[in-house]
Amino acid sequence: MVERKKLKELRIKNNLLQKDVAEVIGITPSYYGMIEQGVRTPTLPVAKKIAEFFNSTIEELFFEDVNNIMLSDKRVINKKLIRK
Template sequence: MRKKLKETRIKKNIEVKEIARKLKISESYYYKIEQGKRNPTITLAKDIADLLGSTVDEIFFDDNLDETSKETA
């Protein structure tokens, strides 16, 4: 799930320091979200997706949907 978040951030060439500053959260908190150790609020997830030019579903849920569909196939 978080793999997509990190990949998107890297593709957009945005450093953790910059994204954390724009979101008004600590860098360590953002890292924990990327590592799957913390779950963002819905509002924060939307803000992250907006900042990365994506959607909440694409960043936080698409990988899980792919995994689920593989398991049932």
């Protein structure tokens, strides 16, 4: 599960509820909540709408977290290799 901290921070900074964002971009509040929590990955069109809504880019909102996970995974793999 990837937590989308930026999405939540932007939403709260703009005094919005999940249902407010979901309504504007045309998805259900529960689906938006799952995206924000990292339970679901948005489709490309939905990710684009979210980025446009927050005046941001898909990369800024969604890929930094993925890069952090990849770096974390590399550290775990390296530790396992060192132990062998």
